Amino acid sequence: MGASAGSEGAVGSDAIVFEDVRVFDGVGEGLSEPREVCVEGRKIVARVSATEPLRIAGGGRVLMPGLTDAHVHLFAAASSMQGLLFGGDGVGYYSALAEAGRMLMRGFTTVRDMAGDVSALRQVLDAGAFPGPRIYPSQAALSQTAGHGDFSGAHDDATVFCGRPSRAEGIGFMRVADGRDRVLAAVREQLKRGATQIKVMAGGGVTSYYDPLDVVQFTEDELRAAVEAAADWGTYVAAHVYNDTGIRRAVAAGIKSIEHGHLAGSRETVELLAEHDVWLSTQPFVESDDARYDPAALAKHKQVCEGVARTFEWARASGTKLAFGTDLLLDPQTAARQGEMFTRLSGHFGFTPVEALRMATSGNAELFRLSGERDPYKEARLGVIEPGAWADLLIVEGDPTRDLAMFATPETGLAVIVKDGRIYKNTLTGAS
Secondary structure, three states: OOOEEOHHHOEEOOEEEEEEEEEOOOOOOOOOOOEEEEEEOOEEEOOOOOOOOEEEEOOOOEEEEOEEEEEEOHHHHOOOHHHHHHOOOOHHHHHHHHHHHHHHHOOEEEEEEOOEOOHHHHHHHHOOOOOOOEEEEOEOEEEOOOOOOOOOOOOOOOHHHOOOOOHHHHOOOEEEOOOHHHHHHHHHHHHHOOOOOEEEEOEOOOOOOOOOOOOEOOOHHHHHHHHHHHHHOOOOEEEEEEEHHHHHHHHHHOOOEEEEEEEOOOHHHHHHHHHOOOEEEEOOOOHHHOOOOOHHHHHHHHHHHOOHHHHHHHHHHHOOOEEEOOOOOOOOOOHHHHHHHHHHOEOOOOEOHHHHHHHHHHHHHHHHHHHHHHOOOOOOOOOOOOOOOEOOEEEEOOOOOOOOHHHHOHHHHEEEEEEOOEEEEEOOOOOO
C-alpha cells in the first residue's frame, strides 16, 4: 500500500521495506551484509504481508535503531530560567512541544525526561498528533528544602512551615518535600500524574542557588520512603547526585539509577554501583556546555567537568552499567548540542563508536525497562533491530561503527528518520 500524508509532515504506510541496507542492530559488533528490513504497522517484522509496501532504496547505507537519551528536560531545554519564572504558564509547555520535534529530527526517538510536566506531551506525541520522541516522564523532581530543586527565595518560609510554593513547583517542574510522610505523598503525586519513574535530588547541583556540590540531600530514611512508594507501583527511583557521600547514601536506600556521579571520590564508590546493579546515568560534559554568566554556577560546572573522564574510566573498569544522557536545560542556545554530545563518547572520552552506539540504543533501553508495569512501551523492545521490536529507525550517511560525526550534523547526516513506523524524514532517491 502506498504512503499517505500524516501529521506534521510525517508519512504513514501500512508496510515499508528498506532495501539494500547494512544493519547495526543495537547489540552486535558491526554491520550486516546488505539486506532488507521490513516494517508493518508500528513494528519491525520478518516480512511484510502487504502486496504493495512502500520501498525505500538504502543504496548500501547503514540502518540502525533510533538514538535514545536517558536524561533530558523537554520542559526546560528550550526555555531560559527567566522565561519559565516570569513567562506565561504556557511557555514551558509550548517550548517542550517544539523541542520534542527538534529532538526527533536529531535522531532521538526515545528519551527519559528527568524533571518536568510532560506526561500529557507524551500522550499527544504517542497519538501521532505532533512529531517527537517517545517519553519516559518523571514529572516533578523531588527536592528537600534548600535542595537542588528548591527555587524559592532565601527568606521565603519553607512549605513545611506553610510557605508558598515556588514558581518551579507551580509549573510542575519541582516538588519540595521534607520528611518521610511528605516524600511518600510527593512520589504518589507524580505517579498519579503519569510518571514512569521517580527523580529525587540527593545532592547539590549546578543550577541551584543554595547548595554547594558537596552537600548531601535527603536522609536515607527519606530516600527509602521514595523507593518504597515507587516500588509499590512497580517502578524505581533515580537520584541526582554528584558527590561521593550522596552516591553511597542513595545506593544504601535502594536507588537504581545515579544521575551524574561525576564527583565520585573513589573507584570503590563506582564499583559499589556495579555490586548493587545500580546504573550510572552520566553525561559527557565539557565546560563550553554552560553559557550562563552566573560565576557561582560556572565554577560548579567547571568542577563537574573535571570529573567526567575519571568517572567514565572507573565505570568502565568496574563493569558498571552506563547510560548516555545530555541534561541540557535552561539555555535554548545549547539545546541543539544533543547529537554533538553523543559524538564525544567516541574519541574524547575513550569509547569506541560501537560501544557508544550500544549505550545510546539497546543499553539505555535496558535502563528504561526498569519502569516495569509503568513502562508505556513494554509491548515491544526498544533500541534494537529485530522482528517484533518497535519500528524506530535511522538511515545515516556514513558508517557510524567507525565514526559518529554524522550525529553532530543531523541535517545532512541523517537520511531517514522513522518513529513508531511513521516516516518523519526521507531524503533518499529511489523511494517508491
